[in-house]
Amino acid sequence: MHERKTFVELMCARADEHGDRTALIFSVDPLRAEADETMTYGELDQAARRVAALLQERFAVGDRLLVLHPSGPGFARSLLGCMYAGMVPVPAPPPDGRQRRQADRLAAIARDAGAAGALADGTDLEALASWAKEQDLRDVTVLAPHFAGGSGGDSGQESGQESGADSAVDELPEASRWRPPPADPHALALLQYTSGSTADPKGVMVDHANLLANAEILAAISGMSADGPVGGWLPLYHDFGLIGLLLTPLVLGGRSVLMPPVAFLKRPHTWLTLIDRHGIDFSPAPNFAYDLCVQRITDEELARLDLSRWRCAVNGAEPVQAATVEAFTRRFTAAGLRPEAMLPGYGMAETTLVVSGDRPARRAVITEVDAAAFERGELLPPAAGAPVHRIVSSGPAEHLDVRIIGVHAVDADAGRTLPDGRVGEIWVRGPNVARGYWGRPAETRRVFDAVTPDGESGFLRTGDLGILHEGELYVTGRTKELIIVRGRNLYPQDLEAATREAHPALERGVGAAFSVPVPEEEVVIVRECPARQVAPDELARVAASVRDRLTRDVGVPAQNVVLVPPGTVARTTSGKIQRRLLRRRFLGGELPILHAELSPAVRARLGEAAGDSAGGAAGGDAS
Known part of the structure; x- marks a missing residue:
C-alpha cells in the first residue's frame, strides 16, 4: 500500500503528489455546512512543518509533548507538528477546572511521560497555567500555535502567558526552517495513554511501523480506501478517534470529516447528519452511542436522514450487545441503513487500534449458546427449552495471530492454549502490536512478550476474555471484571x-x-x-x-x-x-x-x- 518507512515521509509524499486534495474537514456544527473548515494535504503539511520548526527551536528530538487541543484543526496541526519535529506527541484532554479527576489524571500523564512541553489552544492557556501551577509542573513549557484565519497555510503567531508553567510568545517560523527527522520506522510516533486509574496511567508506545501496519490491517478488514470518506465524533485524544478517524485516513490518502464529541452527546442526530451530508463511508462508535441514537433521535429527525451510503457502521470499544445491533438496524432501516453495514469490531491501544472486525457486506454474526454452559466457560448449542445466551462475533480472527489461553477464574486448564469453543484470555501477535508501556520494562515483558505453553513468544496479553468459534472471535468481557x-x-x-x-x-x-x-x-x-x-x-x-x-x-x-x-x-x-x-x-x-x-x-x-x-x-x- 505504501513504500515510506514513517508517517512523516508518507505525509510529505502525499503533499507532493496531491497537495490540493482535501485531507480534513472539521464540522463545528454538522447542521450548518457553512461552519465547516477544510484543510488540504498541502495546507496540513505546511502547517505541520511550521509547528515542527518552532518545536525544534525549543525541544530535543524524542521529547514528549502533551497535545491538549480539543478535537479540531489545532489538534491535527500540533499532533503532526510533533511528529514532523521528531518528537513524541502525547494526546490528552485539556484540564477541566470543574473535574478534579481529569486534572489529576492529566498531571499523572505529564509526570509519567516526562513531558517537556504542552501544545494547546490560546483560549486554554490561562487554565493550563493554573493547572500546571497547582500540580507543581513548572518545567512544562506551554505553547499555543495560532494560524490567522484558521487556514493551515496562513501566517500566524504563537501566543502564551507567563503564569505557573513556562509559556512563550513567538512567531511561527517559516516552513523552510523545518529539518526532517531521521526516517526510522521504529522511532516512537506517539504515546497513547490507556483509560486506567487516575494515579497510574500507562503510556502505550506506538512506533511508525505499528501505525502504518495498523492502517493496512484496518483497510484489509473494512475496505477503507482513499475514495471513501471517514468521519465521526470520537475524541481525537483517544485511540479510537486518533487512529481510526484521523491518522489512518491520512495514511491511506483519504478524507476525514470530524465533529466535536460534545455535539453528538447533546444532539445525537448530528452524528448521523454528518454521515448523510458528507456521504461518509466508514464511521465508528462504541456500543453506547448506537443505544443513544435509538433512544433520542426523533421520528422527525430520522425522516431527514439518508444513511444508504454508510457502508461501515463499526461498533467497538466495549463488548457489543446483540440487542443494540438489532435495535439500531430496525430503527434506521427507514433511513436507508443496510443491515450488513453494522460491523462489530475489537481492538485496543496496545494493538495501535485494531485486532479484528466483521467483514462489510455480511450481517453481524449473532450466535445463540447454552446459557449454563457459557457460565462454565464453554460454547455449546442450547438444548431444547434451556436458557439461551446471545453473543456477537467481533469478526474473523484472520489478520493477527490470535490464541485463547486458559485463566484460573474461568477454566481449570489455566495457562494452557484452549481449543475452539472455550472461554479464556485473548492473546494476540502481529505487526501493529505496540512496543510496550513507556518506562515500565517489567510490565512490558509481562504483557507484551507473553510466551504460550508451547514456547511461542511475542504475544500481547489483552486482559480480555473471549472465544474462538468457527474462525470467529467473540469477546466476552474483561478478566478483572468477571x-x-x-x-x-x-x-x-x-x-x-x-x-x-x-x-x-x-x-x-x-x-x-x-x-x-x-x-x-x-x-x-x-x-x-x-x-x-x-x-x-x-x-x-x-x-x-x-x-x-x-x-x-x-x-x-x-x-x-x-x-x-x-x-x-x-x-x-x-x-x-x-x-x-x-x-x-x-x-x-x-x-x-x-x-x-x-x-x-x-x-x-x-x-x-x-x-x-x-x-x-x-x-x-x-x-
Missing part, C-alpha cells in the same frame, strides 16, 4: 443489560455491575435514575423492579441495588463503563445515593458512615 457467584462466571455487561429495561425511569440511564466479597461474592447493581422524574416513594419500586428482573432473567440473587443521579457512573473517553472505579467509590462511601437496598453483609462491609448514608435514602435491607 463476577463469580456460586461457581457461575457472570459478565457485568450482561447484568447491566438485563436491568436496563426493568423500569421506564432507567431506560436512558447507565448502569454498572460488580461484586463485593462479604466474604462470599455478592452482586451489586448501580443504576442511574432521574430523581426529578421519579417521586421519592417510587424509588423503592424502581429498585424492586431491578431486583426482580435480575432474579427472573439471570437467576442471580440481586440483594444490592443502588440508585444514583444521572452522570454518576463514570465512563472512559471511549464509552467504557469504569466499574472498578465505581466499586471503589461505593466501598468508600463516596457515591451520591438516591436510594439503596443492601444486604446486611454488604451494609456491614460499607461501615457505619456509608451504611447510614445509604440507609437515609434507602429504607430497609434487601430480603
Whole structure:
C-alpha cells in the first residue's frame, strides 16, 4: 500500500503528489455546512512543518509533548507538528477546572511521560497555567500555535502567558526552517495513554511501523480506501478517534470529516447528519452511542436522514450487545441503513487500534449458546427449552495471530492454549502490536512478550476474555471484571443489560455491575435514575423492579441495588463503563445515593458512615 518507512515521509509524499486534495474537514456544527473548515494535504503539511520548526527551536528530538487541543484543526496541526519535529506527541484532554479527576489524571500523564512541553489552544492557556501551577509542573513549557484565519497555510503567531508553567510568545517560523527527522520506522510516533486509574496511567508506545501496519490491517478488514470518506465524533485524544478517524485516513490518502464529541452527546442526530451530508463511508462508535441514537433521535429527525451510503457502521470499544445491533438496524432501516453495514469490531491501544472486525457486506454474526454452559466457560448449542445466551462475533480472527489461553477464574486448564469453543484470555501477535508501556520494562515483558505453553513468544496479553468459534472471535468481557457467584462466571455487561429495561425511569440511564466479597461474592447493581422524574416513594419500586428482573432473567440473587443521579457512573473517553472505579467509590462511601437496598453483609462491609448514608435514602435491607 505504501513504500515510506514513517508517517512523516508518507505525509510529505502525499503533499507532493496531491497537495490540493482535501485531507480534513472539521464540522463545528454538522447542521450548518457553512461552519465547516477544510484543510488540504498541502495546507496540513505546511502547517505541520511550521509547528515542527518552532518545536525544534525549543525541544530535543524524542521529547514528549502533551497535545491538549480539543478535537479540531489545532489538534491535527500540533499532533503532526510533533511528529514532523521528531518528537513524541502525547494526546490528552485539556484540564477541566470543574473535574478534579481529569486534572489529576492529566498531571499523572505529564509526570509519567516526562513531558517537556504542552501544545494547546490560546483560549486554554490561562487554565493550563493554573493547572500546571497547582500540580507543581513548572518545567512544562506551554505553547499555543495560532494560524490567522484558521487556514493551515496562513501566517500566524504563537501566543502564551507567563503564569505557573513556562509559556512563550513567538512567531511561527517559516516552513523552510523545518529539518526532517531521521526516517526510522521504529522511532516512537506517539504515546497513547490507556483509560486506567487516575494515579497510574500507562503510556502505550506506538512506533511508525505499528501505525502504518495498523492502517493496512484496518483497510484489509473494512475496505477503507482513499475514495471513501471517514468521519465521526470520537475524541481525537483517544485511540479510537486518533487512529481510526484521523491518522489512518491520512495514511491511506483519504478524507476525514470530524465533529466535536460534545455535539453528538447533546444532539445525537448530528452524528448521523454528518454521515448523510458528507456521504461518509466508514464511521465508528462504541456500543453506547448506537443505544443513544435509538433512544433520542426523533421520528422527525430520522425522516431527514439518508444513511444508504454508510457502508461501515463499526461498533467497538466495549463488548457489543446483540440487542443494540438489532435495535439500531430496525430503527434506521427507514433511513436507508443496510443491515450488513453494522460491523462489530475489537481492538485496543496496545494493538495501535485494531485486532479484528466483521467483514462489510455480511450481517453481524449473532450466535445463540447454552446459557449454563457459557457460565462454565464453554460454547455449546442450547438444548431444547434451556436458557439461551446471545453473543456477537467481533469478526474473523484472520489478520493477527490470535490464541485463547486458559485463566484460573474461568477454566481449570489455566495457562494452557484452549481449543475452539472455550472461554479464556485473548492473546494476540502481529505487526501493529505496540512496543510496550513507556518506562515500565517489567510490565512490558509481562504483557507484551507473553510466551504460550508451547514456547511461542511475542504475544500481547489483552486482559480480555473471549472465544474462538468457527474462525470467529467473540469477546466476552474483561478478566478483572468477571463476577463469580456460586461457581457461575457472570459478565457485568450482561447484568447491566438485563436491568436496563426493568423500569421506564432507567431506560436512558447507565448502569454498572460488580461484586463485593462479604466474604462470599455478592452482586451489586448501580443504576442511574432521574430523581426529578421519579417521586421519592417510587424509588423503592424502581429498585424492586431491578431486583426482580435480575432474579427472573439471570437467576442471580440481586440483594444490592443502588440508585444514583444521572452522570454518576463514570465512563472512559471511549464509552467504557469504569466499574472498578465505581466499586471503589461505593466501598468508600463516596457515591451520591438516591436510594439503596443492601444486604446486611454488604451494609456491614460499607461501615457505619456509608451504611447510614445509604440507609437515609434507602429504607430497609434487601430480603
